[in-house]
Amino acid sequence: MAGMRRIGQRLRGTFSWGYLFFLYLPILILPLFSFNDSYYISFPLKGFTTRWYQELSADPSILGALLTSLQIACAAAVLSTLLGLMSARALTRHRVRGEKSLLGVIMLPLVVPELIIGVSLLTMLNHASAGLGKWAVVLGHVLICYPFSVAILMSRMEGFDKSLEEASLDLGSTHWQTFRWVVLPLALPGVIASVLLTFTISFDEFLIAFFLSSNEPTLPVYIWGQLRFPKKLPSTLALGTAIIFVSFAVVAFAEWLRRRDAPKKEASQ
């Protein structure tokens, strides 16, 4: 029996290490070769250089794509969080008819392939002659970010004590003031978490942007285009490295905020 258990433990250890290896090794390749003094991604490493980073910062088209991506991500994050805030408020506070099915519809973009969303939006916008570009991408990104916003904000607002809002009304504040002074401050960690998470989702998104961005490529779309030119590859690696670190930092910060003051249900009893 003891032998079986030892084998089990060893298997479990092997699996864990294998998992981490496959997950993180490819990602580690990026920073590694972004400092390698060679056009080709192959061992042995040639020498340390920061010239890809210099090349990157001197390239106006890549910086233009970065700017487009930042604009789209900001707009998508703010819009989906605003919509999410309103929906979460309605779903947690008021009795909404067909609440379950409504929530199902809201969460649907999580399971609909982005490819389908991209193609259908492309077809529809073309038919409507609405034109493609930044705003088309924002539209698509709000669609896929909105379920995340709703989920985050609902879990935050479900723990709210209704009597807090009643107390605010009773103490002479109007409904709007109550929202401004009680609901929003209490929901704030959720709002920030939602903005940060949806920002990263939009920033990383490729398929929808690929279909809808037209002649205003986002960063992922631009990088995809550059992969055809081997000489551009190292500076793309440099850019990827920078994005990974910023993304990690942003998500970690969002999660930290969310956990720091998650509603304490037992304390409100």
Add this chain to the structure above:
Amino acid sequence: MTTDKRPAVELQQVSKCFGDFRALDNISLAIHEAEFFSILGPSGCGKSTMLRLIAGLEHADSGKLMIGDRDMAEVPAYGRPCNMVFQNYAIFPHLSVGDNVAYGLRNAGLKKRALEEKIENMLNAVQLAGLEKRKPDQLSGGQRQRVALARALVREPKVLLLDEPLGALDKSLREQMQHELRELQQSVGITFILVTHDQEEALSMSDRIAVMSEGRILQIATPLDIYEQPNCSHVATFIGDMNFIDATTDDVQDDGSVEVIVPGFGRLRFNQRLPSERRGLAHRVAIRPEKLRISRQQTEAELCVSGLVVTSSYWGDQSQFQITVDGCDTPVTVAAHNVGQSGETPPARGERVWLSARPGAFLRFEN
């Protein structure tokens, strides 16, 4: 009811339903200025709904609500001259004690100096001085309760509404807060409306009590009258303990008095008639356990009957007995304060004892 005080709050034929459930059924009542008024009833009787209706957090289906001389139909919760202490206190968790108390003054447009002074005075009044920087989660239950009180009172409302404010506190703190609330009400001189299911709380604090059941008011009276002269058997059973004995009207005299046969206690004479009084009417007489006196010898009292002790329990300050009176089927409960000298043992199970009472201590209720 005294007529020299004008009503601070008045409900006229107010009804409120939640779906099929009638929370308030045609309620009319007037609460005087500077009165400590309690609404007492079991849970689900509509007492909290009534309080929330006065606060403007619920709206009546029909009827009229007046606060002072203003009709409240079109006045939202934030425009009403009343404030509420919530059952769970509803302290804003993101604000400090001082900011919680200041919350109700945000729209008052006070200068910083005047505001600070007001808050300081209020915190002193509820004995929270020096805690204005604390966050609510650093407070004890009693302190949270005081914050809720201060937050409501700082707005100088005409009426303070209290929704079971002492329910979450332990017994000794509750008794202390009962006393403090009563003192506070007398010093600020505003109307307090207290909702509670705790009869001792209502009896000890109130000027008047309304006893509610199933959306209706059964009786409104002073604590003394509620206890001594309950107007129906519901009120009698809800407040304190009561012995009920089946009885029959034997004779209705021309002068209005009636003679009633009470098994075991004989023929009793009452001066007041029941609404449907007639010869042979089956009804119930009732007597509080402490109005029956227990002794080992027969006494000189007008009414003195003999019985057997069925159970005897010793509670320290008092003892309770169940006694079957000869000729009466239902055993009666008797409460006796243990004022005797030490070493004196109370009557034990199986012992023969005598019960005496004033005939006037008996009440009568229709079935």
